[in-house]
Amino acid sequence: MTTLRNQGVPDAGHAQHLLRQMLRVRRLEEKCIELYSAAKIRGFLHVYIGEEAVAAGVMEALLPEDAVVATYREHGHALLRGVSAGAILAEMYGHAEGCCRGRGGSMHLFDAATRFYGGNAIVAGGLPLAVGLALADRMAGRQRVTVCFFGEGAVAEGEFHESMNLAALWQLPVLFCCENNLYAMGTALGRSESQTDIALKAAGYEISAWAVDGMDVLAVEEAARRAVDAVRSGGGPHFLELRTYRFRAHSMFDPELYREKSEVTRWMERDPISLLRAAMQAAGQLPDEEWAALQADVEAEISTAVGFAENGTPEPVSELARFVYSDRADDGSDVGSVAGDGAGKEGATP
Amino acid sequence: MKTTYREAMRAALRDAMQRDERVFLMGEDVGRYGGSFAVSLGLLEEFGPERIRDTPLSESGFVGAGIGAALGGMRPVVEIMTVNFSLLALDQIINNAATLLHMSGGQFNVPIVIRMTTGAGRQLGAQHSHSLEGWYAHIPGLRILAPATLADARGMLWTALQDPDPVLIFEHGSLYNMAGELDDDAGAVDIDKATVLRRADSKADGSADAVTIITYGGTLPMVLDAADQLAGEGIGADVIDLRTLRPLDTHTLLDSVARTHRAVVVDEGWRSGSISAEIAARISELAFFDLDAPVERVCSAEVPVPYAKHLEQAALPSVERVMAAARRAVGAGG
Ligand SMILES: Cc1ncc(C[n+]2csc(CCOP(=O)(O)OP(=O)(O)O)c2C)c(N)n1
Numbered sequence: 001m002t003t004l005r006n007q008g009v010p011d012a013g014h015a016q017h018l019l020r021q022m023l024r025v026r027r028l029e030e031k032c033i034e035l036y037s038a039a040k041i042r043g044f045l046h047v048y049i050g051e052e053a054v055a056a057g058v059m060e061a062l063l064p065e066d067a068v069v070a071t072y073r074e075h076g077h078a079l080l081r082g083v084s085a086g087a088i089l090a091e092m093y094g095h096a097e098g099c100c101r102g103r104g105g106s107m108h109l110f111d112a113a114t115r116f117y118g119g120n121a122i123v124a125g126g127l128p129l130a131v132g133l134a135l136a137d138r139m140a141g142r143q144r145v146t147v148c149f150f151g152e153g154a155v156a157e158g159e160f161h162e163s164m165n166l167a168a169l170w171q172l173p174v175l176f177c178c179e180n181n182l183y184a185m186g187t188a189l190g191r192s193e194s195q196t197d198i199a200l201k202a203a204g205y206e207i208s209a210w211a212v213d214g215m216d217v218l219a220v221e222e223a224a225r226r227a228v229d230a231v232r233s234g235g236g237p238h239f240l241e242l243r244t245y246r247f248r249a250h251s252m253f254d255p256e257l258y259r260e261k262s263e264v265t266r267w268m269e270r271d272p273i274s275l276l277r278a279a280m281q282a283a284g285q286l287p288d289e290e291w292a293a294l295q296a297d298v299e300a301e302i303s304t305a306v307g308f309a310e311n312g313t314p315e316p317v318s319e320l321a322r323f324v325y326s327d328r329a330d331d332g333s334d335v336g337s338v339a340g341d342g343a344g345k346e347g348a349t350p
Numbered sequence: 351m352k353t354t355y356r357e358a359m360r361a362a363l364r365d366a367m368q369r370d371e372r373v374f375l376m377g378e379d380v381g382r383y384g385g386s387f388a389v390s391l392g393l394l395e396e397f398g399p400e401r402i403r404d405t406p407l408s409e410s411g412f413v414g415a416g417i418g419a420a421l422g423g424m425r426p427v428v429e430i431m432t433v434n435f436s437l438l439a440l441d442q443i444i445n446n447a448a449t450l451l452h453m454s455g456g457q458f459n460v461p462i463v464i465r466m467t468t469g470a471g472r473q474l475g476a477q478h479s480h481s482l483e484g485w486y487a488h489i490p491g492l493r494i495l496a497p498a499t500l501a502d503a504r505g506m507l508w509t510a511l512q513d514p515d516p517v518l519i520f521e522h523g524s525l526y527n528m529a530g531e532l533d534d535d536a537g538a539v540d541i542d543k544a545t546v547l548r549r550a551d552s553k554a555d556g557s558a559d560a561v562t563i564i565t566y567g568g569t570l571p572m573v574l575d576a577a578d579q580l581a582g583e584g585i586g587a588d589v590i591d592l593r594t595l596r597p598l599d600t601h602t603l604l605d606s607v608a609r610t611h612r613a614v615v616v617d618e619g620w621r622s623g624s625i626s627a628e629i630a631a632r633i634s635e636l637a638f639f640d641l642d643a644p645v646e647r648v649c650s651a652e653v654p655v656p657y658a659k660h661l662e663q664a665a666l667p668s669v670e671r672v673m674a675a676a677r678r679a680v681g682a683g684g
Contacts, residue, residue, distance in 0.1 A: 067422070099455070100453060100455035100457070101456070103452055103453050103454075103455050104453045104454065104455065110450075110453065110457055110458060112457040112458060117421060117458065118453075118454075120446075122441055122445045125414070125441060125442070125445055125446060128410060128411050128413070128414020128415050128417070128418060128442060129421065130418060131414065131415040132414060132416060132417055132418020132419040132420070132421065132426075133418040133422040134418070135422070136420075136423055139374065139419070140423065146418075159411060159414065159441070165406060165408065166405070166406070166408065166411050166415055169406070323455060323456040324451070324452055325515050326513075326514040326515050
């Protein structure tokens with residue numbers, strides 16, 4: 001059994017905070033799976049179970065004014081960035097109370113208040129956006145950082161390379177966080193990349209890059225703080241390759257024909273939650289009753305969130321055409337009233 | 351003031367950069383080279399490399415970065431050399447720029463302006479000559495502009511920059527050298543309405559026949575020319591410049607068709623699945639009983655635009671083809 005690589009555990013309060021954060025993500029997603037099986041939520045559902053240390057560690061390094069860009073496997077990123085579990089679940093229910101009023105769903109969570117820019121279902125689609133958010137900060141002279149999460153599958157896309165080049169060329173304040181869980185759906189890294197050392201690829205663009213044990217939340221946090229500080233103080237783009245693993249299937253539709261059960265089991269021995277818990281116990285920091293209380297707290301949060309989502313209201317169909325264009329005083333001169341159903345105001349008719 | 355379409359575009363850029371420090375221009379060769387169509391010539395010296403930002407050959411990367419910068423509070427103007435190259439950035443334009451407002455439930459606007467050239471007629475072969483603005487007009491969430499006049503070349507950019515949503519501006523390559531008079535104080539223009547640039551004399555003058563000719567962008571000068579010649583044959587023409595392909599100003603089209611009872615749509619795109627198909631469909635849906643003849647369309651031949659001059663010209667709409675369509679519409683034989 002592997003333990004945390006770091007020498008010692010931080011103070012009990014902080015360790016417990018990290019543990020709680022990871023547990024919140026874990027329980028939220030276990031609940032999502034349940035709700036999915038009960039057909040309460042639909043669409044694609046990609047869970048992050050096993051990878052929680054990555055989001056938990058990186059988010060610790062951010063300030064409220066920073067920006068986060070993520071992929072379709074982003075429930076955990078959204079939650080730990082500060083979007084409420086209720087708003088996330090309500091979104092999956094398609095309810096008006098959801099963080100995107102039911103228009104985004106599991107793969108497209110957004111939240112302006114916490115500068116959470118998605119929720120992008122196009123592999124690598126978020127990388128150029130992160131570059132642009134960082135460019136805006138640079139041009140406006142703001143000391144903000146943009147963090148971009150993406151899977152190792154994105155590394156094969158052209159947008160990855162275009163984004164590395166632009167970020168380095170213009171020395172932009174962006175932190176790229178590659179969540180290397182070894183598989184892009186069923187394609188193992190070695191079957192898709194000629195060079196499988198991803199940090200090395202980033203380094204090829206003159207970006208400071210290093211690989212981190214993504215199952216060790218303390219190691220992730222430490223690396224993220226170091227990288228974010230460097231980015232914030234004008235050190236240009238930085239890159240972390242976070243070596244992690246997803247314990248579950250790619251999505252709810254995946255029969256997982258591409259990997260051995262034994263491989264999964266082996267990685268589960270390095271469950272980031274168990275690792276931190278064990279380290280805390282070894283340091284005498286987590287008496288059983290505290291662990292029980294922590295679990296109960298998280299359970300309560302999630303069940304309140306489910307109640308919130310469950311009691312939400314479906315976004316009305318009469319609102320379908322909203323947010324295609326901004327509401328403007330002059331709504332264009334398309335023939336809404338003349339047209340009736342067909343060719344009227346841009347936008348679909350229910 | 352005497353000016354050209356190119357100079358009018360440049361004046362619009364300069365004006366926007368002066369008025370709003372969030373505005374910057376980004377694209378391949380917009381800076382040191384002066385713009386591949388010389389639109390931004392001299393602006394680098396005036397505004398510096400931060401705001402006249404040369405990019406590598408990375409259409410998806412820099413268009414996406416423009417979208418990100420717009421999300422981050424800037425007002426980027428992104429230039430793509432030609433519409434053909436914009437296909438490398440389709441992911442960013444369609445999956446991000448056009449969708450983020452809606453998917454975020456109204457939280458994230460993308461106030462970006464993307465400019466690009468479009469159109470044929472300069473013997474550049476298929477990969478530099480297509481007119482794909484009609485495709486973009488298919489996409490909800492985008493606003494599609496096609497300035498065809500000096501006033502619009504000068505005025506549309508600023509209006510587009512005020513729009514909280516993504517706006518694509520298509521500049522037909524054959525228009526850049528178009529010269530003419532522009533008011534000294536020309537400025538921002540409305541981008542919601544099509545304009546009727548010429549009205550058919552009504553039946554009062556004895557000419558029994560009238561037709562509405564609808565077009566936009568690079569084919570407008572040709573249509574005006576055709577309208578002049580048709581007048582000599584006793585056929586009056588309303589000439590409508592759409593100016594905005596999405597959202598379409600259907601009102602102006604219907605008003606005109608209600609008077610002329612005939613319509614010809616001229617579009618340099620291909621006929622199948624085109625913006626002209628949409629316009630013809632709207633007219634038949636909404637003005638069927640006003641029509642005295644089927645809606646005519648003059649489009650490009652359904653071939654990749656060829657290089658050889660005679661083949662290219664044969665593929666494109668022409669004054670003759672516009673006139674023939676108008677004659678058919680009024681029953682005067684084609
Ligand atoms: C451009 C694009 N191509 C294909 C897909 C289909 N797809 C969805 S997830 C995925 C694998 C992505 O793997 P990775 O980037 O490693 O992320 P992970 O799922 O492992 O978190 C693929 C191919 C997509 N969403 N976008």
